[in-house]
Amino acid sequence: MTKIKEHNVNSDFAMNFGPAHPGSGNFAIKVEMRGERVLKATADPGYLHRGFEKMMEYREPMQNAVMSDRVCVLEPLQWNLVHAEAVDYLMGYEIPDRAKHIRVILAELSRIQSHFIWYAVLSLGTGFMTGFNVAIGYRDYILDVLNLITGGRVYPAGYICPGGVRKDFPEKAENKILELLPKIDYMRKFMLKENPAWLARFKDVGILTKREAIKFGATGPVLRGSGVASDVRRDDPYEIYDELEFEIPVMDEGDAYARFNVGMQEIEESMKIITQAIDRIPKGEVKTPNLKPTVKFQQAKGEIYIRNELSRGEGAFYMVATGQKTPYRVKIRGPSFTHMIPIVEHLLTDVDYADVPAIYWSLYQCPADVDR
């Protein structure tokens, strides 16, 4: 900082990228510029802070399940799942097999639609409006199915709730999901088309080495794009993931293109998971017996840290129960936090301003889960 001021030249200035910038999505980065070059970037989180951790300490588990949607707008079902697993553990719920399958199918659908948004915002950030429109259009097909199953297009309102899921699949939901898969596959191929403009914007841009990725605590596609094969679904399996066959895509380059490519390959794996889960889904109950909307959380005692592989990386809940109606303490680990603060600051040093949106969005962030 001082160094820049000493060598102040006429073209030096500082400005904000976000939080009300159309390309930043409610997150602010202060960039110090020399001409068109970014010298230094400082993340400025907090614009979207809603205080979920504190709010959850004053609400009962079912109400918290509804609120857990909001932790990240773009992958609400997966946040539902992490929250539900934390309460399941504390309450000692046995989850019926059918509910586990439904949870996994919905979490993977949610992952796919989230990856579509990733492509959409990458396109938006680099001025490729066609890509944005097509991705959002195809995401809508998934949202229609989510609406059929959960009753809400974007927000499932705690559909994956403590003790199972709130309702069984409606009639023909499985068929509807299977009908979706060709559309998803079409979109996946569309996204992976080698487009020269796309390559020029993302190849060799924002390189994060393996060492740095580990040092800064990257997870998810960002970590796998830097050559580390780590995935909670495989390393610490939850629900039925240990019974399913799928691969973990990894790329070594560590640039924006590799991260994005890993994400796109994950769509294929998610489709495999969905097909297998639908093939094996048993009949039966979808909730633990006698589950009521008013969970008797007074019976729970102890603490738990539970982690899941969300679309953006590792998301976790820490919850303490002390025999009260509400949790004593809740802590949420959002995967975007490490991506958006240390990593973005590291990658946005000495780069062209035109590369800022490409690097920023290639880190696959969600401002909502940074600020929580």
Added chain:
Amino acid sequence: MKLGIIKEVFKNVFTKPMTVLFPFEKIEIPERNRGEHSFDIDTCISCGACARICPNLAIEMIDAPQELKKKYPKTYPQIDIGKCCFCALCQDVCPKGSIKLTTNVFLATFDKDDTVRSPMSWNK
């Protein structure tokens, strides 16, 4: 590569658009959709469970107006749609199935008081 693009363009000229011409055409809303509530005052037993579970405190138990007091002597849920997050916990908790969320999603109003649904308003 170039031919691929041309093929794509031709294909898209002859396919239907993704969007529909609202309001002349509508996409069917599934039955499970969580939209505006419906409430049946005659089956309600005034237990207040819906008001207790509502995470947004959108439900308030109120008395019936004076002229209907005889028929409806207890308190009944008044729902403020403006505070509601459409979680359907009230529907799940209601022992009599009096509250249900419907497929009506057209809830915009010009006056902010219009968002409050009194328990009597559904019986009109």
